[in-house]
Amino acid sequence: MALDYRKCAQEIVDHIGGRDNVAQAAHCATRLRLVIKDNSKVDKTYLDNVEGVKGMFESNGQLQLIIGTGTVNKVYDEFLSITGMTAATKDDVKAAAAARQPLWKRLLxxxxxxxxxxxxxxxxxxxxxxxxxxxxxxxxxxxxxxxxxxxxxxxxxxxFAYLPVIVAISAARVFGGNIFLGAVIGLLMIHSSLTNGWNASQGYDVWYLFGHIEIFPNYALGQINQLGYQGHVIPVILSVFCMSKIEKWFHDHVPEMLDLFITPLCTVMITALLTFMIIGPIFSGLETVVLHAAEMLxxxxxxxxxxxxxxxxxxxxxxxxxxxxxxxxxxxxxxxxxxxxxxxxxxxxxxxxxxxxxxxxxxxxxxxxxxxxxxxxxxxxxxxxxxxxxxxxxxxxxxxxxxxxxxxxxxxxxxxxxxxxxxxxxxxxxxxxxxxxxxxxxxxxxxxxxxxxxxxxxxxxxxxAAKPEEKKEEKEETFVGETVIRCEAGTIAAPVKGQFVKQEDIPDETFAQGILGAGLGIQPEEGVVYAPFDGTISSVAESKHAIGISGAGDMELLIHVGVDTVAMNGDGFEPLVSEGDSVKLGQPILRFSREKIKAAGHPDLVVVLLTNSDDYTNVEVR
Structure with a gap:
């Protein structure tokens, strides 16, 4: 029986404390993501038994209800209709969840x-x-x-010698700045014209950009200590944070035809002055205080x-x-x-x-x-x-x-x-x-x-969640077109060629525990995903790394390329189909770069899951 999306959404709303208890709501390929204002009003026991909800957990300030590919978007639409909320992105939800976390968590x-x-x-x-x-x-x-x-x-x-550069690039990605401008800031902080920060005790020279106009004891207006920041973390992160905010401001206010020239130039110049006049000296002063205290203690x-x-x-x-x-x-x-x-x-x-x-x-x-x-x-x-x-x-x-x-x-x-x-x-x-x-x-x-x-x-x-039924002995290697999952509704072929990985060995708890349905992993040998049966594309993830397909007998399949690859924001993925497209067995539907996935630090395992496996009495996974 098809799921009553309206009923499912209504039950969710009724048992999370109503509309007034929801700060933000969004969905990804499989999950309804909610930021709850007061967790004490959430009836988790009831939610876990709502028809259509296959699992539930809390992560990073979000209540995530696992509904399944091709279904979650329909439940989400009904959820918005019932609550009167407007659609939000995953980033909106993440931001709202982060804002509700304790201050120390937000700082760390x-x-x-x-x-x-x-x-x-x-x-x-x-x-x-x-x-x-x-x-x-x-x-x-x-x-x-x-x-x-x-x-x-x-x-x-x-x-470690060039740690500020590595930290600066990563910080620019976190704060939404240009990573190459971030690299420039990191390089500035360990430039060869500066005294190496680890040799600060041996003395260093000073630049006076505006002469010797003293504004504080032993500090002149525009004074820049010729001192590097090797081994430092906090000043680099703070500098790149400021850089990212400055860059965004210029992007928002500079005419597009001049943006390429004005924004990078002004961003680097202003950030460099802030770093060496304010952020660096303050941190150096903190160092001195800590060192003197350490000597006494x-x-x-x-x-x-x-x-x-x-x-x-x-x-x-x-x-x-x-x-x-x-x-x-x-x-x-x-x-x-x-x-x-x-x-x-x-x-x-x-x-x-x-x-x-x-x-x-x-x-x-x-x-x-x-x-x-x-x-x-x-x-x-x-x-x-x-x-x-x-x-x-x-x-x-x-x-x-x-x-x-x-x-x-x-x-x-x-x-x-x-x-x-x-x-x-x-x-x-x-x-x-x-x-x-x-x-x-x-x-x-x-x-x-x-x-x-x-x-x-x-x-x-x-x-x-209940684990899938005991599986048959599987082959070591799986080939494109070879049947890997079988149920009453039909068969599902391998979408990629590679080494078979048991579901419980997939390096992600949600996949491994069967919360999203029975399936398997395949360690791919090439970067192309093929349609595992004749069907219809039910969803293509915004980050392009996952595709949902519906087939005969209401089979709902999720093909998820990589683990935690949603963080790559689509880089390295090229969907060859769109939602609503009809596909034939063996048709290429997605290209992906194994090299980029590995370079981003993620496993490139292809996960294949029958997300509505609970609807069938006999699901066999090879």
């Missing part, structure tokens, strides 16, 4: 959004950096003076405990490289670096928290990020773990701060120190004065963070 979210896409580069560099430093410290190996060391050290340091156990707790926060602000000044001063005055155990305790605690997330999470995507990021953190490079995992979920980050505080206190009480600086975590064994006690400290800091994270961290999971 952009940092996570900026760092998630660049994690592969940071993880690779972090792991290599830790290994190269460890090999260089082995006595008698002679690796530190070899050409191999020089080459690998260059490769390992590249992502580190000389007693309670102070060490405080620094062990706040050290990860200074990593977020990009201040941690400046601690080398403190370490160098300690080695020069007393011959023992007591800062190193504090940093090691803090870093190893973030490792423990990240590892707990990696082990506990059921998301293959989160696991694939958390486990290598934890390994990097154990070697003393914590940016991947902090930005990519712990801060995204926040509770692991807080647990890491707690573990770092206790570990640093223990390390100070045990009199731990190092004979060098710049090395923490496991490579720290090469320089620490008491290796056995160092092991105890790492175990305490990492262990506390791991246990706290294990009990505090609870990831959002889609609502549980």
């Amino acid at each position: 979210k952009p940092i996570g959004d900026v760092f998630v896409p660049i994690l592969p580069a940071i993880v690779a560099s972090g792991l290599m950096m830790g290994l190269v430093e460890a090999l260089a410290k082995i006595p008698g190996l002679g690796f530190a003076g070899s050409d191999w060391f020089a080459f690998l050290d260059m490769v390992a340091n590249t992502a 580190v000389h007693n156990p309670l102070g060490a405990m405080v620094m062990g707790a706040i050290y990860p926060a200074t990593v977020v602000m990009g201040l941690h490289h400046m601690y080398n000044v403190i370490e160098a001063g300690m080695l020069g005055s007393v011959g023992l670096n007591t800062w190193m155990p504090i940093a090691s305790a803090a870093n190893f605690a973030q490792f423990g928290a990240c590892l707990a997330v990696g082990i506990k999470t059921r998301s293959q995507k989160t696991k694939s990020i958390a486990v290598p990021s934890a390994l990097s953190a154990s070697l003393g490079i914590t940016e991947p773990a902090i930005f990519g995992v712990n801060m995204r979920f926040f509770k692991p980050f807080a647990a890491g701060m707690a573990g770092g505080a206790v570990g640093a206190l223990v390390g100070a009480l045990m009199g731990l120190g190092a004979t060098a600086y710049g090395v923490t975590g496991l490579p720290g064994y090469l320089t620490v004065n008491k290796p056995l006690l160092y092991t105890v400290m790492l175990a305490i800091s990492g262990g506390i963070a791991f246990v706290l994270t294990w009990f505090l961290f609870k990831e959002e999971q889609p609502a549980a």
